[in-house]
C-alpha cells in the first residue's frame with residue numbers, strides 16, 4: 429500500500445486510496461512530505477488532473493520531487509506553509525480544489541535528521557524548526573523564556589501535568605550551562621520527573637510531551653492549522669473534500685471543532701462521524717499510525 433521509500437510509511441493509506449476523485453480533479457496535498465499519500469491520490473488522476481504539493485521543508489519537497497516524477501497528472505510543488513494555501517493557489521491560477529489533504533506533523537526522516545534536532549532518542553543540536561528559514565529554535569526558547577512562560581507552554585502545548593517541575597528544572601540547569609542538545613533536555617526533564625532516561629517503564633518516553641510542546645511552539649503548529657482550516661471552505665469546489673490526519677489531541681480537537689462549526693453553519697457535511705484510525709495490522713507494521721486520526725468533511 430505504501431509507495432514511498434522505507435524511511436517513511438504513509439498512515440491510513442487504505443482510507444486515502446478509497447477517496448473518490450474525478451480524473452481531472454485538482455488535489456492539494458498541503459503536507460507533501462515524501463509524496464506517499466500524493467501518489468495514492470494521483471493514481472486516480474489523468475493528464476487533465478492536477479496535484480499541487482506544499483511543504484515547508486525543502487528536503488521533503490526534494491524527496492517528493494524524486495518520488496513523484498513519473499506521474500501523468502500535472503504536478504506542482506511549492507515550498508510554503510499551508511497557512512498560506514490561499515495565496516499559493518492564487519499564484520498558481522487555481523480557483524477551486526476537489527480535495528485538500530493534510531497529514532500533520534513530521535515524517536520519520538525528519539525525526540532522524542540530526543539537523544532538525546527533533547528526537548529525544550538521539551543526541552542532536554536542539555533546534556526543531558521544520559522550516560529552516562524560521563529564526564527561533566527550541567534552544568532559543570528553553571534558554572530565554574521565564575519559568576512561568578515555560579511552564580505554561582509545556583502545559584498548553586504538551587498537556588504535561590508536571591510542567592511546573594520541568595520548567596523549574598530547565599531554569600536551574602540553564603543557570604549553570606546553556607541548554608544546547610536534545611540529550612541535555614531529556615536529562616533535565618528526567619531529573620524533574622525523577623525518572624531514568626534509559627529505563628522504559630512506560631510506553632511513552634518521559635520527554636515526549638515536553639518535546640511536543642516545544643515543536644508546536646517553534647513551528648506555530650496550532651496557529652498554522654487554524655489558518656489553514658479557516659480559508660479552506662473558500663478554496664473547495666462544491667462537493668470538494670477536506671481530509672486531515674492529526675497525531676495528538678490538540679490538533680484533533682481543532683479539526684473536530686472546525687468541522688462541527690462549519691456543519692452547523694451549512695458549510696460542510698461531515699464524512700467521518702468518528703475519526704478514522706489505524707487497524708491493529710497497520711499499527712503492528714507502523715507504530716507511528718497508533719495515534720493517527722483522520723477526519724474528512726465535504727463542502728456543501
Ligand SMILES: C[S@@+](CC[C@H](N)C(=O)[O-])C[C@H]1O[C@@H](n2cnc3c(N)ncnc32)[C@H](O)[C@@H]1O
Pocket residue numbers: 432436437438439458459460461462463464465466482483484485488508509510511531532533534535558652
Ligand atoms: C507526516 S509528513 C507527510 C507525509 C506524507 N503524507 C507522505 O505520505 O509522504 C508531514 C510533512 O508536513 C510538513 N509540514 C509540517 N507543517 C507544515 C506546514 N505548516 N505547512 C506545510 N508543510 C508542513 C513537514 O515538513 C512534513 O514534510
